[in-house]
Amino acid sequence: MKLLSINQLGVNYHKKEVLKNVSFSLNQGEIVGLVGSNGAGKTTLMKAILKFIPPNSGRITFQTDIKNVGALIEHPGLYPFLTGYEHLELFLAIHSTEQEIQKVVHRLDLNEFINLKIKDYSLGMKQRLGVGMALLNNPQLVILDEPMNGLDPRANKLLRETILTYAKEGTTFLISSHILSELKKIIHRTLLLKNGTIEQDIQMNEVNNEEFEDLLLSYWA
Template identity: 55%
Template sequence: MNKLVDVKNVSISFKRKHVLEAVDCYLEQGEIVGLVGPNGAGKTTLMKVMVGFIPISKGGIMKTRDIAIEALIEQPGLYPFLSGLDHLQLFVEDRKTTEIDYLISLLDMNEFIGKKTKEYSLGMKQRLGIALALLNRPQVVILDEPMNGLDPYSVKLLKEAIITYRKSGTTFLISSHILSELEQLVDRVLLLKAGRVVENIEHPERLENFENDLLAKLA
């Protein structure tokens, strides 16, 4: 078992309000983990903690040395007067133009990649955001409700990209408050309720088989 990120007894408080309480969870190499919980459960906060955006009140996080983590949390931060291609060329490491071409094809962005991002729809922005997260092949990619509001075609492309990169060893943590979005995609599910991980479900065959139990635990 190769744990890339190991969260130990982490608590976060804002103005004396507990947002996360004694959270224990981990990410292993090459797995897709779903982070499921209602709005306000602390999903986004936990993701921000993992990438170091929020200081920890208690506990700690152990990471594999020199691990690269990329995250798409909330909306992708794009420069409106740059094109999608400009963004990819700006952030790519070691001039990996072949990786840019590969992602443009994988996420079907040829028709709009040369346009300024101020003209992009939500689906276009999200596809570009995913491409930027995957661009330099990090070991861990964290995605905060990446399918929220997307059309079915964009969801299909996103899932295919996640599965493709997972096969090459990339680990994914994907949050959602809609269980069906993660069906047939995840290897493991973390249930988050009121800032606590209430269950870690290993290797669900089909998420829909657990839906009633999950909803009961999150109620």
């Protein structure tokens, strides 16, 4: 089932054409990587999907309510004198229960620091909490912009396992990352974004690791 469809999307930002004729769709339970060099338009595309930036042309169609979308864009917005747990409480939907918080804390192994104030968090701890906030309330679509920033190998493994678990339960992911060695371990498809346009949509089961790496090298050459 298609959860999100984007057709001929165009976005101008500060009078510059950042996205042009972007078209793709996301299916339920897919993990899709969004790959491109700095300035390719990845974050702008994610912000447009989330309605933070209005498009100049094209259409974004959800098969779910925008309230069922979780996101971590760039860096999580956190309050230094609140604890991690208090942040999760702030984001807990009215219809959800404390069990939803406990599920996120358990899956991302946040117990060791969830009751500390944010001012005492490392970058990696903030990233893990930010992902937890995005996963709260069982979203149908989760958009993650560079979620692996600041994570050590153990935390990266935990994040991969968490994303795979949610995807098996039907959650769709769109993930942007420059850490391709981690990203390719979990994604089903890769969208290659260059100069504001999706140039290739690659099914990962149709290429081996060497072919994928050669393709990326030629793409950035």
